[in-house]
């Protein structure tokens with residue numbers, strides 16, 4: 001059997017490391033690791049490259065590049081790229097399967113470069129589809145790339161979505177754990193600390209997506225992602241809160257059947273599904289014991305306490321630049337919350353304000369017809385969000401949480 005050539009973008013992150021864990025457990029000769037990339041974690045990148053005999057590594061941060069060279073000085077067989085363009089070049093190296101697991105809009109250029117090779121692309125980086133869904137899907141079709149959803153909810157839907165019966169599909173449902181604040185009052189959420197928001201009840205993930213889960217912006221981004229991946233209007237994409245995170249996604253058919261995928265909350269299941277697709281492979285995840293779990297609960301999301309879902313639906317409706325603005329504003333707001341510069345409820349408030357500001361902003365590009373437009377919209381929306389947050393810090397009375 002010829003080994004499968006695989007590359008992992010965001011190899012040092014939560015999804016990247018889970019992917020490498022699966023690759024490391026496979027029979028020798030199953031995979032050839034072509035390229036691994038990271039932003040600044042040189043030590044982990046070097047460790048993974050040596051462990052998996054990667055041919056090439058690339059790191060975005062030039063300072064970290066020095067440390068990477070040192071860490072790999074005994075491994076001249078591993079070639080090294082440094083700087084953001086080097087990450088894009090690594091993504092474009094010939095491979096059969098690429099995991100797109102860079103967090104945020106920073107993943108746009110590398111993910112696009114991988115997609116343009118027309119290969120199987122395991123898609124974790126939802127922000128790409130949020131910012132540039134139409135351009136990405138058009139480019140994927142043009143290049144003959146196969147998109148394999150990795151987000152657990154989308155992977156679940158993918159597994160039970162019968163494309164041949166598309167006209168009989170009534171809706172799809174993404175489940176949400178509800179995050180750490182599912183049962184908190186709005187008053188209590190106003191005081192939520194960084195540690196509170198990072199304490200996810202069921203999933204162990206990177207910091208940005210963990211905060212997005214706490215605000216339920218993650219579910220908002222996922223609604224947008226699902227519309228693109230499954231070519232459905234937002235009215236056919238439902239969300240239900242399911243605190244146990246056992247049922248990940250469902251497809252409802254016209255005959256009343258509701259097909260669901262269930263599994264332990266462990267990303268190695270959806271990653272294994274995408275890695276082995278269209279086959280199945282073993283994954284070292286805890287088996288589901290339904291009698292022990294005993295009950296599965298479902299409830300409607302509270303759109304008052306979690307306005308992010310409403311905002312996401314609004315930007316889908318608005319179309320054009322709005323989803324990219326929402327994403328950029330959210331990235332800056334999350335970063336600011338993690339740096340203790342704003343409070344938890346300021347995140348959604350900041351996103352909503354940047355969306356409003358962008359509508360009348362003379363410097364904001366209006367069209368979204370090429371990837372360059374996306375980068376320009378993203379940059380401008382980040383600036384608006386930074387300015388807004390700086391104003392709030394200098395005028396704490398304007399903070400949502402103090403109103």
Ligand code: NDP
Nearest residue numbers: 010012013014015038039040041102103106124125205206
């Ligand atoms: P992490 O924060 O754990 O990891 C992010 C990865 O991206 C790291 O390898 C990081 O490198 C790299 N990276 C960050 N910024 C840049 C940059 N500017 N240039 C190049 N590389 C960069 O994130 P997660 O693994 O949690 O999430 C990755 C993506 O997958 C996100 O889009 C998330 O929404 C999605 N996802 C994650 C899930 C999860 O369980 N974690 C579940 C479903 C989807 P470094 O370590 O050096 O900073």
